[in-house]
Amino acid sequence: MSNRTLFALVSPLALLAAHTAFGQAPAAPAAPAQPDFSAVQIKVHQVAGNFYYLEGQGGNVGVLVGDDGVLMIDDQFAPLTGKLIAAVKTISKKPIKMLVNTHVHGDHTGGNENIGKMGIEIIAHDNVRARLVKGVNGAPPSPAVGLPVVTFGDAIALHFDGEDLEVAKLPPAHTDGDSYIKLTKADVIHVGDVFRTVGYPIVDGPNGGTVKGTLAALQKIIDMAGPNTKILPGHGVVSTREDIAAFRDLVASLQTKVGDMIKQGMTLEQVLAAKPTADLDAKLGPSERFLTLFYNALKTEL
């Protein structure tokens, strides 16, 4: 079985499991148990120049390589750290020097403790650290060694491996600590889970995500991207500015559709029963969890 086939089989459940454990509102429906990490295989994809991403279980892991060493973006789940590092070594024999977290969810920060113990510097937005310190969605607080040691409010610039990286906060979208990482020379933007090419847009209200912020964040990415910019989503495949625009339009249409139902006084149960996304489920998968989070977030914004 190829890696791609394996990923295709396990991906939808894994994404649900990831958000169940780390990124889901308490009121959202239960999702399947976590996948068997021993079966996960890591696949290496080149994005542009000296920038790659690793596809495994959880968020896409960015890997910048060069003379200065390796910079990683996100680290999936703790049980996968060894496999991820082995995959990095197939690209570069240089040491891993830095890790940037795009946001707080455990399918992107789950390896932080292992990475921190290796002496690798972790960088993230202030809110990512603040949430990890408290523990995310009922999880225990992160050990100090797994916490970001460099945090920022608006933006931080990194100069590494001949690349100029702009790491900056987005409006509160998927969470309140979403950052993008722009590689100015490679013309790539890693946008975390603000954008995904698999499944519905996830607005994690309990972790500070908002629908309005999602639309603003997507617009910001569209505005900063050029026609040839490669967009690396938190989940899914390398995309373009046009793909982001289509995703923004999807979120906007869902905002209108679900927003109208809320304005009519419909409860969450009534909205779920009305199946407002029935026409999209075949393409985007089960919608109950998405709708629950989206409804709860949107209700506070109207």
Ligand SMILES: [Zn+2]
């Ligand atoms: Zn996420």
